[in-house]
Amino acid sequence: MHESIITGLQKLKIAVEYKPDLTPDELPEQLEGINILVVRSKVRIDQSLLMNADDLEIVCRAGAGIDNLDTDLLEEKGIEIINAPEGNRDAVAEHTLALMLSLLNYIPKSDIEVRKSIWDREGNRGFELKNRTIGLIGYGYMGRAVARKLQPFKPEILAYDKYLPKIDDDFAKKVTLEELQQNADVVSLHIPLTDETRNMVDDDFFNKFRNKILFINTARGEISNFKSLVNAFENKKVWGMGLDVLPVEKLDKLTSEEKDLFDKLTKMPNTLFTPHVAGWTFESYEKISEVIVEKIALVLNKN
Structure with missing residues (x-):
């Protein structure tokens, strides 16, 4: 998580325990007495994880997708779900355009060919x-x-x-x-x-x-x-x-x-691959945390 999420939560008078190195097996026993849980995509929120989470009120996914959350279970337990698509939508959009423009203009193909001393203008007309x-x-x-x-x-x-x-x-x-x-x-x-x-x-x-x-x-x-x-x-x-x-x-x-x-x-x-980084820029890393803090504040104020 970006450090801004810690300072932001502390400003809301929320005690923060930052434990990024916990394994999935270790996490359930750490949730006793926890009111708010913030996770990234690698943590699966399901019944086994929540067995000690009797005090949990909010689960936050630091990112857009919530396919790692058992949303039915969380709703059944009355646990609020927060995600942050506002934080990385610009990053995803720019990456999408980058892929479009690169392929429409045959940039990956052109780059490979020029490195091989192939100068084919007509074959790379975009x-x-x-x-x-x-x-x-x-x-x-x-x-x-x-x-x-x-x-x-x-x-x-x-x-x-x-x-x-x-x-x-x-x-x-x-x-x-x-x-x-x-x-x-x-x-x-x-x-x-x-x-x-x-x-x-x-x-x-x-x-x-x-x-x-x-x-x-x-x-x-x-x-x-x-x-x-x-x-x-x-x-x-x-x-x-x-x-x-x-x-x-x-x-x-x-x-x-x-x-x-x-x-x-x-x-x-004409294939171009990137390693699931469309929404993962330096800017979105910080913005996601800011959005999470803002939404937590809204939920707490509502309650």
Whole structure:
């Protein structure tokens, strides 16, 4: 955690115990008498962890995604859930644009070729965002931030969000998933990982696109799977992918089948990978902590 979260909580007269080195096995016994718990993505909040947490009132996820929290259990126990998508939405949006622009302009390919003394201007002629139709799947904090940062480039922006009744800004046009699949030629995911979205991006998902797309995922890797990502290339449904997340991110733990598919994916043309860092900038590291403190203050004042 950024140090600002400690000073911020202390200003609220909250006693802070900062224990970043606790193992998952050690954590449950440390929760006796604790009122507020702040965790990052690696800590799974479930029944076994909460067995000694009778005094717990608030669980904070220092980041955006809450797929590591058993939200049903927490709600059943009356424990408030706080997350901080406001803290890293700009970081995610900028990273998303970086992946788009890099791939649309063949920058990874060009860089590799020039280092090999290959000077191929025609083979690396790029595309401008202004002439693209961008499809955003998910229009919460992240999707909206991407749409806002795309405005100077003037592309057409379509947004599909199953749980958003309407879009109350002028950045994007609300469409159905079917409309997005019929018209988009760049697609970017900004949805949480839930039981509903796990493996949502499968062969059927890709096959419904009319255009050959550029696919960007800075959301959660488990929304798709290695096989479908590879098939999308082999079936000519995508021409490029920018992936900040993978279906399995512990690369040393891949099964032999997953390893074969991952190796195949890395050899596909116009692919660009980053290690789940889209929302992890120096600035977002601090802003996430500030948002958590602000929201804790609001909950305490409400109570």
